[in-house]
Amino acid sequence: MRRVIFLFVFTLFFQSAILIRDSYKAAVLEHSPKDARNVHINVVTNLRLYLEYLEQAAFQDVEIIVFPEDGLTGSKVPASDLPHTSTEVPDPMDRVTPCLDRNGSYASFLVELSCASKRHQIYAVVNLIESARSKVDSYTVYHKTNIVLDRSGTIIARYRKINLHNEENYVAGLNTVSTFSTDFGVTFGTFASYDILHKNPAFDVLNNENVTDIVYPSAWYGELPFYAANSIQHGFAKSQSVNILAAGLNDPVTGNGGSGIYLADGRLLSTYVSGEKASKLIINNVPKLKLRYDVSNICQGSSTFPIQPMNVEVPDIKLFRTLTTDLSNYTLESIDLSTNQDVSKIICNKNEDFCCSFNITSNRYSPIWPNYFYKLVLYDGVSKVSSDKSIGLRNCALVACANDTDESCGERNNIPPTGINFIDISISATFTKPDLNLIPITTTYDLIPSTQYVFCQKAKSHKVDVTMHTTQEHDALLTFGILGRVFSYDDKPQGVYNSAVVYNLHLFTIISFCFAHFFY
Ligand SMILES: *[C@@H]1O[C@H](CO)[C@@H](O)[C@H](O)[C@H]1NC(C)=O
Ligand SMILES: *[C@@H]1O[C@H](CO)[C@@H](O)[C@H](O)[C@H]1NC(C)=O
Ligand SMILES: *[C@@H]1O[C@H](CO)[C@@H](O)[C@H](O)[C@H]1NC(C)=O
Ligand SMILES: *[C@@H]1O[C@H](CO)[C@@H](O)[C@H](O)[C@H]1NC(C)=O
Ligand SMILES: *[C@@H]1O[C@H](CO)[C@@H](O)[C@H](O)[C@H]1NC(C)=O
Numbered sequence: 263m264r265r266v267i268f269l270f271v272f273t274l275f276f277q278s279a280i281l282i283r284d285s286y287k288a289a290v291l292e293h294s295p296k297d298a299r300n301v302h303i304n305v306v307t308n309l310r311l312y313l314e315y316l317e318q319a320a321f322q323d324v325e326i327i328v329f330p331e332d333g334l335t336g337s338k339v340p341a342s343d344l345p346h347t348s349t350e351v352p353d354p355m356d357r358v359t360p361c362l363d364r365n366g367s368y369a370s371f372l373v374e375l376s377c378a379s380k381r382h383q384i385y386a387v388v389n390l391i392e393s394a395r396s397k398v399d400s401y402t403v404y405h406k407t408n409i410v411l412d413r414s415g416t417i418i419a420r421y422r423k424i425n426l427h428n429e430e431n432y433v434a435g436l437n438t439v440s441t442f443s444t445d446f447g448v449t450f451g452t453f454a455s456y457d458i459l460h461k462n463p464a465f466d467v468l469n470n471e472n473v474t475d476i477v478y479p480s481a482w483y484g485e486l487p488f489y490a491a492n493s494i495q496h497g498f499a500k501s502q503s504v505n506i507l508a509a510g511l512n513d514p515v516t517g518n519g520g521s522g523i524y525l526a527d528g529r530l531l532s533t534y535v536s537g538e539k540a541s542k543l544i545i546n547n548v549p550k551l552k553l554r555y556d557v558s559n560i561c562q563g564s565s566t567f568p569i570q571p572m573n574v575e576v577p578d579i580k581l582f583r584t585l586t587t588d589l590s591n592y593t594l595e596s597i598d599l600s601t602n603q604d605v606s607k608i609i610c611n612k613n614e615d616f617c618c619s620f621n622i623t624s625n626r627y628s629p630i631w632p633n634y635f636y637k638l639v640l641y642d643g644v645s646k647v648s649s650d651k652s653i654g655l656r657n658c659a660l661v662a663c664a665n666d667t668d669e670s671c672g673e674r675n676n677i678p679p680t681g682i683n684f685i686d687i688s689i690s691a692t693f694t695k696p697d698l699n700l701i702p703i704t705t706t707y708d709l710i711p712s713t714q715y716v717f718c719q720k721a722k723s724h725k726v727d728v729t730m731h732t733t734q735e736h737d738a739l740l741t742f743g744i745l746g747r748v749f750s751y752d753d754k755p756q757g758v759y760n761s762a763v764v765y766n767l768h769l770f771t772i773i774s775f776c777f778a779h780f781f782y
Contacts, residue, residue: 285547286446289319289327292521294512294539297336301343308334309371312388313378315543320382322545325446330509330521331389331406331454331481334371337511337518339391341431344404348391351409354420354442361415372409380415385444387509389454389479391432392422403433408452408479410442418442419452424463427456427648439467448550449473455480458498459653461749465699468502474526474551476504481511483518484535485585486672487639487661487741488703491520492533496711497701497745499524500562501719503555505548512540517583520709526551528563528717532573533710537581546573558726561718563733576708584709586672591645592657593762594668595638599624599682609658611642611760615694618658618744623686625735631681635663637671639743643758644751654751658691659703659743660684674740678707683737687715689744690729695721697749702730707738715742 293315296307312329319327335347349369352358360368361377368376372390379386392407406429410419419442422435440463443449451467458464458478467473476499482491495508503526510521514537522533523546531546597605602625610617620638641657662679664670693700700719704712714734720727728744736742751759 285549286326286448287322287324287545288507288523288548289324289543289545290507290509290521290523291315291327291329291333292510292512292519292534292536292540292542292544293330293333294541295333295336301335301339301347304336305334305347305371309374311541313374316378316384316386317382318543319545320384324384324545326385326387326444326477326507328387328477328507328509329389329479330511331479332511333479334388334390337481337513339431344391344431345393345402348393348404350394351392351407351420352417354418357416359414359416376411376415376417379411379413383413385413386411387452387477387479404431405435406432406454408440408454408477410452410477413445421452421454421463423454423457425457425460425651427651437462439463439470441467441470441473443472448475450475450477452477454478455482456647458494459647459747461697461699464498465502468504468554471554474505474554475548476506478506478508480508480520481518482520483516483585484520484582484709485517485587486674486705487659488587488657488745490584490705490709490741492522492535492709493703493705493711493741494701495520495522496524496528496530496533496713497703499526500528500717501557501699501701503527503557503560503562505551507548512536514538514582517585519582523548525549526554528713530572530711530713534575535579535582535709536576537578540577542575544573557719558721559719561716563713563716574710576710579708580676582709584674589639589668589671591643591758592639592641593764594671595764596666597622597636597638599626599632599636602626607638608765609638609640610763610765611640612763613760616642616656616692616760618689618691620660621686621688622660622684624682624684626682628681632679633677633681634679635666637661637663637668639671640762641758642760642762644754644756646756652753652756654748654754656693656698656746656748657744658689659741660687660689660739661743662740674707678738679740680738683735684732684739685735686732687736687742688729688731689742690727691744693726693728693746695725698726699747699749700726700728701745701747703741703743703745705741706736707740712736712742
């Protein structure tokens, strides 16, 4: 008996020793900024809160802390306030420690952050407004910039946001990716918010094989069915096989919020989104990845994952306001879930070089509900995502709709979907392979992703086969599908590229479909 206990204790000790060595401790802050009239006072107040969170994290032996986009200033900074809410940022090559600067070159908030980093010996990732002198005409321009301070308060990375989102007062960064290495042996890439949907930098930074983790300050407007913040964060991590530390700005009345720590294999250490204004410091041990898997031929996710993710918090989530994407150019196909029959359908674009096939088994457990409708959607086209940006998409998904109209798909009201659960959902899709990347998107009524599914990609010469299937029952589901980013369509004219055709799967169509699509 004693030997058994000894062995058990020894094993525990040994395992935790491995855990310590094989992981690092990270914090992300979901921050609800003080957002009064006077932006200058806001910076002072938010800075004080940042320094408190940084200290709290350091006391818990956190090695790197990530602050959200716009967290120092709030998102709306009038142009006239930019000069006194911004700072110059030195080139990381110059290894400048603003805390030691005697020249007064940097705004006091940057100096204080640098000193705090140094004092607590912690890496800090901060998004701020950078003022820079334009090389061309020596005017001052402003960038939205992520900076990284190392344990001595030195600036080791500077990333100027490339994909601005209705941020007219700022100048986009040049097309360069930003990475940095740490003394705990992890190399990070960094970008911000809507960058995550863009080849440059989100996918390009992964061309550096040393990058295994991403630090991601964000200020994200949640939009259904495809763009809930936490769903994108999780889907990106899982499909690209990269750990993500996501820190979101919190402002739920504008649909802003969502933070978490997501692992490359699809596990979720923490995810947080709040329906009321709130700040939250999330701390986890993050397993180190030796290397990123090649995602072009891999299945991510497993039926052996714990059913409940480790740390999910969604306070007052009913109050969180989500926007709804205009799906009027999508092909939507109603499905009848009233009789508990299995649904089998294939939807293809007109050229038939993009098809999604769905098999769905559901259980209607209430005679009066369900209170939401569900539709299958396919889109092959270009959509506007901001005043001056359009992105190419090839999406397919099962989505919840508030009623049986197409316009209500992606709406979310104050009652969760009730009366139906999905026993099994399988989606398979074939994408021709110009320049694209595929992100699984799953969203429940709580605006968090599901981890109970497997996502597989199999690249062939000219196409990618994707399958996505559940490993558990799902209820209160809003979205289950694939967001296909077709980079080669970016900034082309908006609209449908290939209108779609729906096939009901009767035996004949299955056979002819298979001959037509799978066997050549
Ligand atoms: C301060 O200015 C001097 C002279 O311009 C320069 O050599 C030095 O690097 C500056 N120090 C910092 C910390 O920027
Ligand atoms: C990756 O790390 C190795 C070893 O430190 C280094 O030699 C190589 O240049 C790095 N690759 C890139 C793309 O930075
Ligand atoms: C369906 O939902 C939409 C959006 O919530 C609403 O505007 C519309 O009136 C509803 N239509 C019906 C027929 O209930
Ligand atoms: C759906 O079911 C049909 C018939 O059993 C099968 O041929 C097809 O591969 C299934 N598709 C998916 C996406 O699971
Ligand atoms: C739908 O497509 C048309 C062109 O076919 C385009 O003008 C319109 O802006 C598109 N609407 C949306 C919401 O994407």
